[in-house]
Amino acid sequence: MDATCRPAVNAIECSGCGGCVDMFPHMFGWDDTADRPVVKDGRFPCEEVRQAVAICPRDCIEAVDEA
Numbered sequence: 001m002d003a004t005c006r007p008a009v010n011a012i013e014c015s016g017c018g019g020c021v022d023m024f025p026h027m028f029g030w031d032d033t034a035d036r037p038v039v040k041d042g043r044f045p046c047e048e049v050r051q052a053v054a055i056c057p058r059d060c061i062e063a064v065d066e067a
Ligand code: SF4
Pocket: 009, 013, 014, 015, 016, 017, 018, 019, 020, 021, 037, 055, 056, 057, 058, 059, 060, 061
């Protein structure tokens, strides 16, 4: 089975552009109060998490907890 990961968002560095939520709505929700993405529950294929890492314009998404 392919490795799974969790995405982690650095909310301080995040600009709130919404790109991650637009492209990966199954991984990210949106906190309207904080105006920042929230990582949804569960684990995701590391390859997908790395795609989210790659599209973030602020380099503030990390792939963590690979298993
Ligand atoms: S793509 Fe990056 S900067 Fe944009 S909302 Fe997501 S985590 Fe924040």
